[in-house]
Amino acid sequence: MIFLRVVTVGVFDGVHIGHVEILSRLKRLAEEFNSTSEIYTIVFPMEYYKGHFDGLLIPLEDRITLLEVYGEVFPLELNEIKDIDASKFFEIISKDTKGIVVGKDFRFGKNAKGDISLLEKLCKKKNIKLEVVNDLTENGKRVSSTLIRKLIKEGNIKLANKLLGRAYPVYGKVYKDKQLGRKLGFPTANIRRHKELVIPKFGVYLSKVYTPKLYFGLVNIGLRPTVEKTKNVKYEVYIFDFNENIYGKEIRVELLEFLRAEEKFKNINDLINRMKEDEKLAKKILEEKYAS
Numbered sequence: 334m335i336f337l338r339v340v341t342v343g344v345f346d347g348v349h350i351g352h353v354e355i356l357s358r359l360k361r362l363a364e365e366f367n368s369t370s371e372i373y374t375i376v377f378p379m380e381y382y383k384g385h386f387d388g389l390l391i392p393l394e395d396r397i398t399l400l401e402v403y404g405e406v407f408p409l410e411l412n413e414i415k416d417i418d419a420s421k422f423f424e425i426i427s428k429d430t431k432g433i434v435v436g437k438d439f440r441f442g443k444n445a446k447g448d449i450s451l452l453e454k455l456c457k458k459k460n461i462k463l464e465v466v467n468d469l470t471e472n473g474k475r476v477s478s479t480l481i482r483k484l485i486k487e488g489n490i491k492l493a494n495k496l497l498g499r500a501y502p503v504y505g506k507v508y509k510d511k512q513l514g515r516k517l518g519f520p521t522a523n524i525r526r527h528k529e530l531v532i533p534k535f536g537v538y539l540s541k542v543y544t545p546k547l548y549f550g551l552v553n554i555g556l557r558p559t560v561e562k563t564k565n566v567k568y569e570v571y572i573f574d575f576n577e578n579i580y581g582k583e584i585r586v587e588l589l590e591f592l593r594a595e596e597k598f599k600n601i602n603d604l605i606n607r608m609k610e611d612e613k614l615a616k617k618i619l620e621e622k623y624a625s
């Protein structure tokens with residue numbers, strides 16, 4: 334017995350609202366044909382191999398989890414497929430396939446030779462239903478992983494979150510540091526950053542913190558130039574109304590709003606005063622916008 338399928342191929346980093354358009358169409362098409370749906374996710378985009386890549390939006394495991402809502406997920410390394418010529422690549426993705434869903438800019442095969450017009454012709458020949466999904470735009474700009482990476486690097490977390498369709502997450506295990514925070518009156522849980530991910534603009538963010546219980550807090554992302562000379566980017570979380578030892582625990586932090594850029598203060602006292610201001614501002618925003 335042949336199991337029929339519908340297929341989509343792409344990087345899908347971030348699984349943003351534009352991706353969701355494609356994935357929802359894929360799921361609908363699978364229902365129409367009473368087939369399975371398969372999502373081929375390319376692990377890293379071309380820029381990664383060209384050496385000018387800012388980093389992924391979310392880890393691959395998270396991408397897979399988000400994609401699994403829409404079908405069976407198969408990760409592909411670009412290196413495995415980039416030298417397959419367009420007709421051969423089509424042969425692979427069209428086997429037992431009833432439908433293909435892609436975005437308007439989809440390219441396939443060696444040197445990205447295959448485009449939508451070739452795909453249309455090939456699909457017609459094999460009686461495969463092709464759905465080409467129009468670009469989703471925000472203020473005239475195409476929603477894309479590249480745009481969201483740029484917004485995150487610029488600190489425009491609100492727009493990045495809107496285009497992602499969810500709050501931008503950073504998370505990891507809390508590790509022990511120099512324990513200076515506690516002395517300053519601002520204990521901070523430090524989490525390691527995933528090396529393959531994009532680094533947000535250095536500064537202070539209002540955040541949700543799951544310990545797993547939900548708290549709000551402030552995250553400082555940066556180099557802490559007032560107290561350290563390092564190139565090591567740190568993610569530190571000061572959790573409001575919280576006083577527990579969470580070393581070794583996994584916490585999840587969601588960036589909500591960018592409050593200010595990281596600064597080098599003249600002395601620790603100026604830093605402490607500024608952190609107090611940050612907390613005041615954050616609590617005011619929480620009261621105005623997030624109180625339930």
Ligand SMILES: Cc1cc2nc3c(=O)[nH]c(=O)nc-3n(C[C@H](O)[C@H](O)[C@H](O)COP(=O)(O)O)c2cc1C
Pocket residue numbers: 510511512513514515517519521523537551552553556557558559560569570571594595596597598604608611
């Ligand atoms: C809300 C907040 C804002 C911060 N802002 C800055 C800053 O602008 N410049 C800076 O050098 N460090 C900043 N930090 C980092 C502190 O220097 C750091 O948390 C402190 O030295 C404690 O370090 P520890 O984690 O080693 O205990 C900030 C930390 C927090 C929690």
Ligand SMILES: Nc1ncnc2c1ncn2[C@@H]1O[C@H](COP(=O)(O)OP(=O)(O)O)[C@@H](O)[C@H]1O
Pocket residue numbers: 507508509510511512513514515516519520521522523570571572573574575576577578579580
């Ligand atoms: N309100 C809080 N926010 C963050 N961490 C807290 C808080 N209260 C207690 N802690 C605990 O204190 C630790 C941070 O203390 P700190 O002196 O900044 O040390 P470190 O240099 O190891 O980060 C956290 O890892 C956590 O276990």
